Structure formats: C-alpha cells, structure tokens
Amino acid sequence: MDSVNADELVAPAWLNAQFIEEVLKKHECRPELRVLDVQMSPASAKGDHYASIMFRANVSYTCTGGKQSKSLIIKTMPDEEGHKKEMLSGSHLFETEIGMYTKVLPRFEQILREAGDNTRLCAPCLYCSLEPRQVMIFEDLVPLGYTVIRKREATTEELNFAFLKLAKLHAVSFHVLHEQPEYLQEFKNGLFEIPNMRQDPFCITGMKKFLDFLEEFPELRKYKPYFEKMENDYIDRVEIVMQEYRRNRKPNGYYVLCHGDFHLKNMMFKQREDGSLEDVMLLDYQVSNICPITMDLIYAVYMLMGIEERHNNYKELLDYYFAEFLATLQNIGYKGDLPNSVEFWQQIFQHKCYDIYLITTFLPMMNAFKHNDFDPAEVFQKEDLQRGMYRLDSYVQDVKYLLARFEAEGFFQNQ
Structure with missing residues (x-):
C-alpha cells in the first residue's frame, strides 16, 4: 500500500456504520434507513493532499424501496500524532471549507443560474460538522x-x-x-x-x-x-x-x-x-x-x-x-x-x-x-x-x- 498515505490505511473508530447511518438518515430524510455494510478505503493517492485525511466509504443500506448503495468521500482531521496534526492544529481549514460549501458556493451557483449559467462550482456535500469532530462528507x-x-x-x-x-x-x-x-x-x-x-x-x-x-x-x-x-x-x-x-x-x-x-x-x-x-x-x-x-x-x-x-x-x-x-x-x-x-x-x-x-x-x-x-x-x-x-x-x-x-x-x- 505504498501508493496511499499511511494515515489513511485505517479509519478512526468513530467512523463506523452507526455514524454513516445517522448521516444518511438525516440527509435523505428517511428515519427507517438502515446501513447493512460499510467498506472503508483510502480516498486518495499519496501526494494528492496533506491538510486532512480522506476515506472512501462504500455503503450498502436498506430503506423504503429496497436495498441501495452509495459511495461517499469522508474528509476529517488527522488523529495520529505527528507533523500533519501539529501543523494543522488550531487552523480554520474546516471552518472555512464548511462555510464555502454551505453558504458561499450554493449562493454563487444561484447567481450564475439566474444569469442562465448552470456551472457547478462544487461537489454535493451531504454532511459537515465542527463539533465534536471536524468532518465533511461528500458524494x-x-x-x-x-x-x-x-x-x-x-x-x-x-x-x-x-x-x-x-x-x-x-x-x-x-x-x-x-x-x-x-x-x-x-x-x-x-x-x-x-x-x-x-x-x-x-x-x-x-x-x-x-x-x-x-x-x-x-x-x-x-x-x-x-x-x-x-x-x-x-x-x-x-x-x-x-x-x-x-x-x-x-x-x-x-x-x-x-x-x-x-x-x-x-x-x-x-x-x-x-x-x-x-x-x-x-x-x-x-x-x-x-x-x-x-x-x-x-x-x-x-x-x-x-x-x-x-x-x-x-x-x-x-x-x-x-x-x-x-x-x-x-x-x-x-x-x-x-x-x-x-x-x-x-x-x-x-x-x-x-x-x-x-x-x-x-x-x-x-x-x-x-x-x-x-x-x-x-x-x-x-x-x-x-x-x-x-x-x-x-x-x-x-x-x-x-x-x-x-x-x-x-x-x-x-x-
């Protein structure tokens, strides 16, 4: 696995099926949704990024309508001690990015659409949080x-x-x-x-x-x-x-x-x-x-x-x-x-x-x-x-x- 970042080989313990289930329930407004399985893997290659750790979650779940699946990208702060955590400690990185995805980029896309331009400026963000952990989840x-x-x-x-x-x-x-x-x-x-x-x-x-x-x-x-x-x-x-x-x-x-x-x-x-x-x-x-x-x-x-x-x-x-x-x-x-x-x-x-x-x-x-x-x-x-x-x-x-x-x-x- 030399092609991926070492701190992305194993997802943190809190990033589990229960957490993903709560995210999907809220995003899809389906309280009956149940996650059946989550397969976690690194979401990027070595050298792609540094200011976070990222995972791909392949999720299978059931809800009204039967069994479904979805692939998610999960971005969070490093848990392991080391240069990355020390360098990024106390930064505004997630606060800034959450503000961009929840406030700015949707508004900018709306301004473009009102002018007849359907340009997309960002990937869909399904979930974001600063507390208790800094995390964002994307399609x-x-x-x-x-x-x-x-x-x-x-x-x-x-x-x-x-x-x-x-x-x-x-x-x-x-x-x-x-x-x-x-x-x-x-x-x-x-x-x-x-x-x-x-x-x-x-x-x-x-x-x-x-x-x-x-x-x-x-x-x-x-x-x-x-x-x-x-x-x-x-x-x-x-x-x-x-x-x-x-x-x-x-x-x-x-x-x-x-x-x-x-x-x-x-x-x-x-x-x-x-x-x-x-x-x-x-x-x-x-x-x-x-x-x-x-x-x-x-x-x-x-x-x-x-x-x-x-x-x-x-x-x-x-x-x-x-x-x-x-x-x-x-x-x-x-x-x-x-x-x-x-x-x-x-x-x-x-x-x-x-x-x-x-x-x-x-x-x-x-x-x-x-x-x-x-x-x-x-x-x-x-x-x-x-x-x-x-x-x-x-x-x-x-x-x-x-x-x-x-x-x-x-x-x-x-x-």
Missing part, C-alpha cells in the same frame, strides 16, 4: 465519471477548463464584494493564517536551500546575489500581499474570493463518451479567502501548469482566464467599472514576490510529486529529501528557464 464523484489526473501534466484543453471554472468563481465573488461586501468578510484565513505556518521549517527555509542550489550550477550563480537580497523579507512580502484586502487595501486592487490552493490534484475532470471534456470540478476550499486576484493565478503557473505550459503558454492561458472573468462579470450584471487587462498584468508583475516564494519552496515539492514517488509526510520532515528535490533534472531545467525569463523581463533590476 463520491468517481462513479459519476470524474477522475484525478496523475502521472502526467494537464493538457491545454484541461487547463482552459480549469481556468474557466476559476474565472466564474472569481467573477461572482468580485460582484458580491462590490454589491454586498459584508457577505464574505468571514473568509479571511488564507495560507499565512494557518497558526504554525511561519514556524514550520519546510515553509520558511526554502530560500536557504535554493541559494545552496544556485551555488551548485555555474550558469545560475549570477542570480544568487539577487536572491540573497530577498532572503530576509521575501516571506513577509508575500504575507503582506495576501493580507492586503484586510490590512492595506489598494484603490486599484482587484480583490476576489480566491480558491487558495488551485493545483491539479484539487480538481477532477469528466470526459464524454467521445473523449471530449465535459466538466472539471474544483475541490478543497480549505484556504479560500479574500485577497488579490493574482494569488490564485500566480500559484496556478507553478502548481497547476506543467513545465511546457509554464514556459510557452502561460500568458495565453491567463489571458483566456481574464477574458472569461470579464465575460462572466458582464453576464451576471456587474454594475461597477470593469477591470482591464493592462492593470491585471501590472498587478501580476507587482506581486512577483509570490513567484519567488513558490519557486524556492513549493515548486520543488510539486515537481517531485508529479514525477516521482515521494511521501508527503517524509518530505515535510526530512531535510535530505527536501534538498534532493532541488536536484531533480526537471526542476533544474525549469529554474534555468524561469530565471532567464525573469532577467529578460527586468525583474532583478528592481531588487
């Missing part, structure tokens, strides 16, 4: 034909589908923030509001490992002085941008409710019988928060796109996203001044500190997970494994191209 999308992309990069068509869905999520939130800003004010807990984020060694030592990496390659050493200048404040600069809406709002800033973790394993794709794409479903809204529109998009360049798209097609993909963002705003009746492309790209360049944080810290890990069998639990805790990710040839070649592009764009002249 399993696999029997409906959705799959996670593994062991390959997303195609341009798949990326366009993902950016289209993100554009609609962003546009509706932009509209709501303009018309009724108080509706979304509770969504203020992003990456840097995770209590232990700024103390976790993995999250704060990426630049040191990156500088050592630059020193090893003669053609990259010329960039080292620029990154040394950023070493003491690059994380502070990212945090300032992420919290800009709440602490230092800019009059020309484009603010939306960002997904917060917009990468390939947080979406599932569905194909039609002829092989064409029918839909993409976004997953995992645990760090959704109001912040600059650029945060999801810069993140997507490094955490969603593959190397080829990142090098050759990222501007076209983001232009496509922005065109759909504007089209959705117009379709849902947004009455303010429309954002413009020039300002959009200026803000992306102004927030280059996020590029730096991702390249130096999270891109090595994402690259390793895509192309190698790394265990997330070990990666977060073992520095030798972390350093090894910076030496993978795919990462080396990626960085060589990216830093040359940054240099050509004049980024280093401003440091």
Whole structure:
C-alpha cells in the first residue's frame, strides 16, 4: 500500500456504520434507513493532499424501496500524532471549507443560474460538522465519471477548463464584494493564517536551500546575489500581499474570493463518451479567502501548469482566464467599472514576490510529486529529501528557464 498515505490505511473508530447511518438518515430524510455494510478505503493517492485525511466509504443500506448503495468521500482531521496534526492544529481549514460549501458556493451557483449559467462550482456535500469532530462528507464523484489526473501534466484543453471554472468563481465573488461586501468578510484565513505556518521549517527555509542550489550550477550563480537580497523579507512580502484586502487595501486592487490552493490534484475532470471534456470540478476550499486576484493565478503557473505550459503558454492561458472573468462579470450584471487587462498584468508583475516564494519552496515539492514517488509526510520532515528535490533534472531545467525569463523581463533590476 505504498501508493496511499499511511494515515489513511485505517479509519478512526468513530467512523463506523452507526455514524454513516445517522448521516444518511438525516440527509435523505428517511428515519427507517438502515446501513447493512460499510467498506472503508483510502480516498486518495499519496501526494494528492496533506491538510486532512480522506476515506472512501462504500455503503450498502436498506430503506423504503429496497436495498441501495452509495459511495461517499469522508474528509476529517488527522488523529495520529505527528507533523500533519501539529501543523494543522488550531487552523480554520474546516471552518472555512464548511462555510464555502454551505453558504458561499450554493449562493454563487444561484447567481450564475439566474444569469442562465448552470456551472457547478462544487461537489454535493451531504454532511459537515465542527463539533465534536471536524468532518465533511461528500458524494463520491468517481462513479459519476470524474477522475484525478496523475502521472502526467494537464493538457491545454484541461487547463482552459480549469481556468474557466476559476474565472466564474472569481467573477461572482468580485460582484458580491462590490454589491454586498459584508457577505464574505468571514473568509479571511488564507495560507499565512494557518497558526504554525511561519514556524514550520519546510515553509520558511526554502530560500536557504535554493541559494545552496544556485551555488551548485555555474550558469545560475549570477542570480544568487539577487536572491540573497530577498532572503530576509521575501516571506513577509508575500504575507503582506495576501493580507492586503484586510490590512492595506489598494484603490486599484482587484480583490476576489480566491480558491487558495488551485493545483491539479484539487480538481477532477469528466470526459464524454467521445473523449471530449465535459466538466472539471474544483475541490478543497480549505484556504479560500479574500485577497488579490493574482494569488490564485500566480500559484496556478507553478502548481497547476506543467513545465511546457509554464514556459510557452502561460500568458495565453491567463489571458483566456481574464477574458472569461470579464465575460462572466458582464453576464451576471456587474454594475461597477470593469477591470482591464493592462492593470491585471501590472498587478501580476507587482506581486512577483509570490513567484519567488513558490519557486524556492513549493515548486520543488510539486515537481517531485508529479514525477516521482515521494511521501508527503517524509518530505515535510526530512531535510535530505527536501534538498534532493532541488536536484531533480526537471526542476533544474525549469529554474534555468524561469530565471532567464525573469532577467529578460527586468525583474532583478528592481531588487
């Protein structure tokens, strides 16, 4: 079972047939429902996620009408002691995601439907709770034909589908923030509001490992002085941008409710019988928060796109996203001044500190997970494994191209 996370091999004792029966009774409004059997298994593969544990429950039950079955995805907090539990302790992850699924996403879908757009922004959530345990239960999308992309990069068509869905999520939130800003004010807990984020060694030592990496390659050493200048404040600069809406709002800033973790394993794709794409479903809204529109998009360049798209097609993909963002705003009746492309790209360049944080810290890990069998639990805790990710040839070649592009764009002249 090396292909799954170790803490998802055995479900916690409370996650049993009695618990599932109570959930289904309430969801289906059938007090006579009786669960006959529950088969639990890991719901995801190693490297798919980290900020929770997930199980698939294949449930057989009886109710009026006879015997039935249902597949559920159950998401909860880790019980086992260790880095994952310590890292996530005291976080607002489940509070945020429950708010998204019960309040925000249904309302956003309603706004789209009223404009003639039947886009679905989330999988059906059957049950959620913060007490006595943080848990969410979803309809399993696999029997409906959705799959996670593994062991390959997303195609341009798949990326366009993902950016289209993100554009609609962003546009509706932009509209709501303009018309009724108080509706979304509770969504203020992003990456840097995770209590232990700024103390976790993995999250704060990426630049040191990156500088050592630059020193090893003669053609990259010329960039080292620029990154040394950023070493003491690059994380502070990212945090300032992420919290800009709440602490230092800019009059020309484009603010939306960002997904917060917009990468390939947080979406599932569905194909039609002829092989064409029918839909993409976004997953995992645990760090959704109001912040600059650029945060999801810069993140997507490094955490969603593959190397080829990142090098050759990222501007076209983001232009496509922005065109759909504007089209959705117009379709849902947004009455303010429309954002413009020039300002959009200026803000992306102004927030280059996020590029730096991702390249130096999270891109090595994402690259390793895509192309190698790394265990997330070990990666977060073992520095030798972390350093090894910076030496993978795919990462080396990626960085060589990216830093040359940054240099050509004049980024280093401003440091």
